[in-house]
Amino acid sequence: MLKRVLIANRGEIALRVLRACRELEIETVAAYSEADAEALHVQLATESVCIGPARAADSYLNQDALLTAALATGCDGIHPGYGFLSENADFSDACAKAGLTFIGPSGEAIRKAGSKSAARDLMKAAGVPVTPGSDGPVSSVEEALAAAEAVGWPVLLKASAGGGGRGIRRCDGPDALPAACAEAKAEAAACFGNDEMYLEKLVLNPRHVEVQILADRQGHTIHLGDRDCSVQRRNQKLIEEAPAPGLSPALRRAMGEAAVRAAEAVGYEGAGTVEFLVDGENFYFMEMNTRIQVEHGVTELVTGVDLVRQQLRIASGLSLDMGQKDVTIRGCAMECRVNAEDPHGDFRPCPGKVEFLHFPGGAGVRVDSCLYNGCTMSPYYDSLAAKVLAHGATRLEAIRKLRRCLEEFTLEGFPTNAELSYEILFHPVFVRGRCTTGFLDAHLAELLDFSRRVEEKEAEA
Amino acid sequence: MSSIFAKRRARLLAMKAIRDSYVPGDQLVACPKCGGESQRKDVAGNLSVCPLCGYHFPIGAYYRLSTILDPGSFRELNEKLPAADPLSFPGYREKQRLAQRKTGLTEAAVTATGTIGGRKCVAGVLDSRFFMGSMSAAVGEKITLAIEYAAKNKLPLILFSASGGARMQEGILSLMQMAKTSAALARFSEKGLLYISVLTDPTTGGVTASFASLGDIILAEPGALIGFAGPRVIQQTIGETLPEGFQRAEYQEEHGFVDAVVPRGELRETLSRLLRLHEKGGRP
Numbered sequence: 001m002l003k004r005v006l007i008a009n010r011g012e013i014a015l016r017v018l019r020a021c022r023e024l025e026i027e028t029v030a031a032y033s034e035a036d037a038e039a040l041h042v043q044l045a046t047e048s049v050c051i052g053p054a055r056a057a058d059s060y061l062n063q064d065a066l067l068t069a070a071l072a073t074g075c076d077g078i079h080p081g082y083g084f085l086s087e088n089a090d091f092s093d094a095c096a097k098a099g100l101t102f103i104g105p106s107g108e109a110i111r112k113a114g115s116k117s118a119a120r121d122l123m124k125a126a127g128v129p130v131t132p133g134s135d136g137p138v139s140s141v142e143e144a145l146a147a148a149e150a151v152g153w154p155v156l157l158k159a160s161a162g163g164g165g166r167g168i169r170r171c172d173g174p175d176a177l178p179a180a181c182a183e184a185k186a187e188a189a190a191c192f193g194n195d196e197m198y199l200e201k202l203v204l205n206p207r208h209v210e211v212q213i214l215a216d217r218q219g220h221t222i223h224l225g226d227r228d229c230s231v232q233r234r235n236q237k238l239i240e241e242a243p244a245p246g247l248s249p250a251l252r253r254a255m256g257e258a259a260v261r262a263a264e265a266v267g268y269e270g271a272g273t274v275e276f277l278v279d280g281e282n283f284y285f286m287e288m289n290t291r292i293q294v295e296h297g298v299t300e301l302v303t304g305v306d307l308v309r310q311q312l313r314i315a316s317g318l319s320l321d322m323g324q325k326d327v328t329i330r331g332c333a334m335e336c337r338v339n340a341e342d343p344h345g346d347f348r349p350c351p352g353k354v355e356f357l358h359f360p361g362g363a364g365v366r367v368d369s370c371l372y373n374g375c376t377m378s379p380y381y382d383s384l385a386a387k388v389l390a391h392g393a394t395r396l397e398a399i400r401k402l403r404r405c406l407e408e409f410t411l412e413g414f415p416t417n418a419e420l421s422y423e424i425l426f427h428p429v430f431v432r433g434r435c436t437t438g439f440l441d442a443h444l445a446e447l448l449d450f451s452r453r454v455e456e457k458e459a460e461a
Numbered sequence: 462m463s464s465i466f467a468k469r470r471a472r473l474l475a476m477k478a479i480r481d482s483y484v485p486g487d488q489l490v491a492c493p494k495c496g497g498e499s500q501r502k503d504v505a506g507n508l509s510v511c512p513l514c515g516y517h518f519p520i521g522a523y524y525r526l527s528t529i530l531d532p533g534s535f536r537e538l539n540e541k542l543p544a545a546d547p548l549s550f551p552g553y554r555e556k557q558r559l560a561q562r563k564t565g566l567t568e569a570a571v572t573a574t575g576t577i578g579g580r581k582c583v584a585g586v587l588d589s590r591f592f593m594g595s596m597s598a599a600v601g602e603k604i605t606l607a608i609e610y611a612a613k614n615k616l617p618l619i620l621f622s623a624s625g626g627a628r629m630q631e632g633i634l635s636l637m638q639m640a641k642t643s644a645a646l647a648r649f650s651e652k653g654l655l656y657i658s659v660l661t662d663p664t665t666g667g668v669t670a671s672f673a674s675l676g677d678i679i680l681a682e683p684g685a686l687i688g689f690a691g692p693r694v695i696q697q698t699i700g701e702t703l704p705e706g707f708q709r710a711e712y713q714e715e716h717g718f719v720d721a722v723v724p725r726g727e728l729r730e731t732l733s734r735l736l737r738l739h740e741k742g743g744r745p
Contacts, residue, residue, distance in 0.1 A: 356465055407473055412465060419476075426480060454475045 001316045002026050002077040002101060006070040007041065009081025010060065011384060012370045013292070014041040017079045020308035029073045031066055033059035035378045040370045047073055054380045060084045063091050067098050077101040077315055083382065086291035087114055103315040105269045105290050112266040113288040117160045117198035119266075123285045126265035128258045131277065131284040133200025141178045144199050148177065151201040157181060159188030160196040167191055168235075170202060203284065205436040206277040208232065209244045210289075211259035212299045214310055215268045218319040223256045224303050225329045227295055230435040231424060233347070238440065239421060240295035241334040242302045245395055245433030248281065255283055262288060271296070271311045294337065294387070297368060301333035301391040332395040334402045336421040338369075338409065340383040343420045343448060351377035351385075352414035360408035364391040364401060367409075377414070385416060395433065399425055423447045492516050494684070508725045517682050517725055519662065521564070522571035522588035525621060529584065529729050530575035538572045538583070539606050544599050550630040556592075564590045568599040569624075572607035574616070578733030580740065583611040586621040587668070589661075593625035596667050600628070601638025604672060608645040617655040617736055622673040626666015639671035646675050655739045657732065660687050660710065660719065674718075678735060680728070681710035681719045 004027040007014045014030065018041050021028045030045035035054035042048045049069040052059035059065065061084055070078055078095050080086035086104065093107035104110075113119050117137045120130050134147035137160055148155045148171070157180055159167030167188035169180040181197070189195040207230045215221040228244035229237045243252070259274035262285065273293050275286040296307045305322070314320070340351040353376045359367040369386035371377070377385060388405050392398035406422040424430050424447065429439060481502075489498040495514035504511065508528055509518040520528075526535055544567055546553050561567060569591035574583050585607045587594035604620065611618040627635040649656060658676025663686035670689055673679075681687060688695075688708040696703055706712045713719040723731045 358466075410465060410469055422476075450479065451476075453479050454472065457475050457479065 001318075002312060004029065004046075004073070004075045005077040005079050005103070005312070006031055006066065006073065006075040006100075007045070007079050007081070008060065008066050009079070009084055009086075010036050010039060010041070010370075010381060012368045012387065013081040013294075014039070015044070015370050016368055017081060017308055018044055020306060020312060021079075023306075024309060024312055026077075026312065029069070029075055031060075031069050033380075035380050038375060040372055040375070049073060054378070056084065056381065063088075063094055066091075067094060067100070070100055071098060075100065077103055077312075079103040079311070080291065082291050082294060087289070089114060101315050103270065103311050105272065106267070109266045109268050110290045113268070113272075113290050115160050116158055116287060117196070119288060120198070120200075120285070122265050123262055126261045128262045128265075128285045129283060131200045131203060131286075134198050137196045137198045141181050144181055144197070145174060145177055147199045148174070151199075154202040154204070155199050156202045157184045157197055157199055159184065159192060159194070160198055161188065161192040161194040203277050203279045205438040206279045206284075207244070207436050208237075208275065208286075209247070209255065209278045209283070210273045210275040210293075211255055212293075212296065212307070213259050213263045213268070213272050213274060214305075214307070214314070214320060215263050215270065215272070216314045216320045217269055217317060220320045220323070221260050221263045221268065222320065222322070222324045222327060223259045224299050224305060224307075224327055226252060226255060227298055228435070229295060230437050231430065231440055232437055233440045233444070237295065237337065238417070239334065239336050239424060239430075240298055241332060241395070241398070242298040243329050243332065244278075245332075247278070251278070251281055251283065258283070258285070270314050271307050294384070295335055297366060297387060297389045298333040298335045301364075301366065301389060302329050302331060303327055304330070331391055331393045332398040333389060333391040334395075334398045335387055335389045336402060336406065336418070336425075337384060338386040338388060338411070338416050338418045338421070340377050340385045340414050341417055342415040343417050344415075344452070347417070349379070349383040350414050351379050351383060353377075354411065354413045356410065356412035358408065358410040359386070360388065360405035362404075365389070365405055366391075367405075371411075385411065388418075396431075399431060419451055420447060423450050490518075510725050515683065515724065517662065517684060519589050519623070521590060522566065522586040522621075525586045526571065526573055526575070526584060528725070529619075529732065530573070530577060531579065534575040536574045538574060538610060539603055540567070540571075542568065542599055542603055542606075544568045544597065546630070547598060547634050548630070548632055550632075553630040556630075560591050564588065566591050568597065568603065569594045570600040570603040572603050574610070577619075577729065577736055580617075580733070580736045582617045582619055582736060583607050583614075584619045584621070587623045589623040589625075589663070592628060594623045594668075595625045595628040596635055596638050596671075597628035597631050598634050598638060601635075601641050604638075604642050605645045608642065608649050608672075612645075612649045612652055612654065615652070615654060617657070617739065618649065619657045619659065619732060620672060620676075621659045621661055622664040622668050623661045624664060624666065624668035624673075626668060636667060639667045642672040643675060646672055650675075650677075655736075657735060659723075659728070659732075661685050663687070663691075665689065665691060679718070679720050680723050680731065681713065681721075682728075683710055683722055683724055685710040687713045687719065 006029045007017050018028045027046040030042045030048040031051045032042045033054050051065040085091040089107040089110040092102040095102035132151040138144040154172045157169045169184040171180040185195045211226050212224040226244045227242040229240045231239040262274045273289040276283040341347045341349050357373050366389040390401035392401050403425045490501050491498050492511040494516035497513040509520045544557050572585040657678045660681040664673050710722045714722050
């Protein structure tokens, strides 16, 4: 078993990892930036090391500083969390070279799964369905045009190295292609230092369904059911649930099996996610996330499996303590991300000081957050303030419980999107489980108008 | 500190108030009979009956059953019976799929067992939103199966009709259902069991000419159009002006085709009483 783990992340995921480590009697070292000196995980860790200034590039993305800190504090493992260096193949390799265990897959596996166009070819070979698109990267506008004509409009141009919604352009017809191509290339070059592009057919209003997988070094790979993350805005997820509502048993089984094949194809190790687009009874491989995900909690609630604990066990060289037949999905779990952003101000991040904080509780409720009364949310990093999760025997029970949780959830100090999520939980389309990725864009105005009217009413009173 | 929670509670209450009064799209519903406009929620809270003039709006099959059966007693029969296209009629499949998507039904009929005032019965409803409740092979089969289920289990039967008649796209096979359902009802009747037919707007064509008219007791909703051929067809054929209220439920009651006109709000109570009164006779 690992003895001492450096947590190369911040926010709620750092706390999540720290908690799992504590439960496994693993010591923790919090590597933090100057902006996070007061953060909760820094207070709770066995030891804490400042690794640099607030800017992420100087601290949480600074590989040398992290490796030095890990070695200086006597760590034998590094947990990268999500974001930052979690899907950086070079960092995984560098850890291995320094004699540290990177808690995640090998650099080679990350490279295979991470380059989107290479992953497509790999998945095709492994028998995992992919969206129709270009065979490999497209280097010129002419090539892109030919590929687009072959699969049919509209198409998406994607950066091979992309992620988080960056470096993606939609293109509805041949006239718009050259401009979109140039824009996407520039963005990809700026964000990822690599302007390789590929092209695929745009599936209009699909559902976003992903499958959680676990793989150990001994060659066992299992999946832990699916999650639906269709409620999203500009590719940022807002509400997630497990299992995905309304999938036929055949489709669910096929997706689970495809996800396992996908993981085996890249030689995966640890916890990962295979994302699919679901369109009716068809599903297409979208991408593979080689890390723990923000929404991993919903899978934990329905399966009873602690995913971070499994990550730590796998990284310690232990084999999985369960097989595919031991995985059972019980009830329904739903998660709502509370972000420090103003839905009425174009979702502008607006972190600040937490004046007052109260979390919901009770049976089947979980809140993952790094906030405490009086702490200040840093403006340098992402705006995730808390994840509120609810678990019920049925989907409706979970919805009702999550509504109740958001009624109790109180955060004073800065605006959040909690109320918007609360309204979504009442929307007939959501309650029926019919959300596609276009849901929020289509209904955002209606939902926002709602809280505006509440404010008018309050002003009258 | 408690002021924070008080403020929050006030806000949640304001949100609830707005949510409860919030009806997407048009807030007002116009009544086609009196032309008056009412809040949608008032109409919905009044069993979809116009609060101003008592006009009965058409309602869906499942909602109809929820207003009649005791809560929690509903058990659907043959819900998986699929819609068919026996003649491969051009464009029919597409229209079926569209209607299925729009209504969430598989066919125009919903049949179920349940209790009314604690007494078990079999109930069937035709939904006018699905091809105007017209009789297809699937509808006929569902109704027949419900009749046979009631006969086998010695249960009273209640059928709510709302139909434009035969399903044109299924031709002669649709017309066959008239004979099939009538024959099943004859066998049902021979067992001495009770069949109550409730006619809702509109009950016409092949449905009137078969099971809708064969009830031991025939009830109707106020203002329902009940007939074989519609008033426009008759007027054009005979070339005479038709009397006021021709073929409406009240007119048919006056002329002996309907035993009683019962408003939607009293339907459940009336059915419950009828089942109670006929209990002994229904169980030899």
